[in-house]
Amino acid sequence: MRQITYHIHRYQQGRAYVQSFSFDYEPDRTLLWGLQKIKDEQDPTLTFLAACRSAVCGACSIRVNGEAMLGCESKIDEITERFGSDEIEIAPIGNFKVLRDLVVDWESKVDRLRTVAPWIFLKAEFNEGDKIVRQTPKDFKKFVAGTECILCGCCVSECNKLTARQDDFLEPYVFTKANRFVLDSRDDAPMAHIKPAFDNGLWNCVHCMNCISRCPKHLKPAQDISNLRKEATKSGLTDSKGVRHAVAFKDDLMKTGRLKEVSMSLKSDGVVDSAKQAVYALRLWKHSKINPFELIVPQKPVNGIDGVRTLVKAAEEASK
Secondary structure, eight states: OOEEEEEEEEEETTEEEEEEEEEEOOTTOBHHHHHHHHHHHTOTTOOOOOSOSSSSSOTTEEEETTEEEETTTOBHHHHHHHHTOSEEEEEOOSSSOEEETTEEOOHHHHHHHHTTOOSOOBOGGGOSTTOOOOOOHHHHHHHGGGGGOOOOOHHHHHOHHHHHOSTTOOOHHHHHHHHHHHSOTTBSOTHHHHHHHHHTTGGGOOOOOHHHHTOTTOOOHHHHHHHHHHHHHHTTOOOSHHHHHHHHHHHHHHHTSSOOHHHHHHHHHHHHHHHTTHHHHHHHHHTTSOOGGGGTSOOOOOTTHHHHHHHHHHHHHHTO
16 A cells, blocks of 8 residues: 655654654545644644635645645645655744744734734725725736735745844735735825835845745735835835945946946945955955956946847836
8 A cells, every 4th residue: 555654843842853654645635634634543742733724724834845835735646746755744834933843933923014014094085984985996906916815924934035034024925915005006105014114124035036936826925025115215215225236236237238246335335334345355356256447447338238228228117
């Protein structure tokens, strides 16, 4: 009889360990079914969360062979075929404090969500008692995707920025929630969502795009971050290394079509912070990765610079 083996990362009473469980294979079963089977038949102390079993509540998110997904919609057949093995590693989703086995602590994450005021501040015309004011389908379509977020935490688990450091960057779903209300034509206080996002790492995204690739609802938090950046800049929130870096990047493209790494660092970080990276800069210079003489020797535009400028201008127009 074919056997499926789960190698489950467990955490109980301060002790972390991996425990393996095997059970008879049954076709068309989900990962969550396997966890429940183990709990019912082998170890009732195994702890995990599940509720709707329909990919609606987001409670059953787990990390499977290093990738975050929903246990209730992920089929054992698909996982074993994809990874070529009947042995499956299951762990709690990443970048969360683990409470017990596969259960993680959401309390601090919800507190961080509150910072961007994830609720609507109704405009007067939408808040006049029994008066009906209709929102156009066009305006509704602008934000409806953001309402599909089920707070499963898969984007948090796979975010490279949060893995490296969490105190200067909000979770991807937080930016998605903020952008959902910024795009809502009924909202009367977009800065109530934009400003706290800006103050809490809006420009610190490292563009790994894992929040997009691992979202079970196919949302695009990285694009939400991009739109929030655009709206923040339009609103005058420009005192950021990220903003200065983007401006310097664009200036180089428009002038010569080449990036001037040394001057870009000076424009983005300033003289003092750039000086702190002198040792690193020397290593780059040693390996011909940067050229400090670009500060004093004018660069010639690349061939086809007019085409580059046309593309930049077209991108600017498309983003309006």
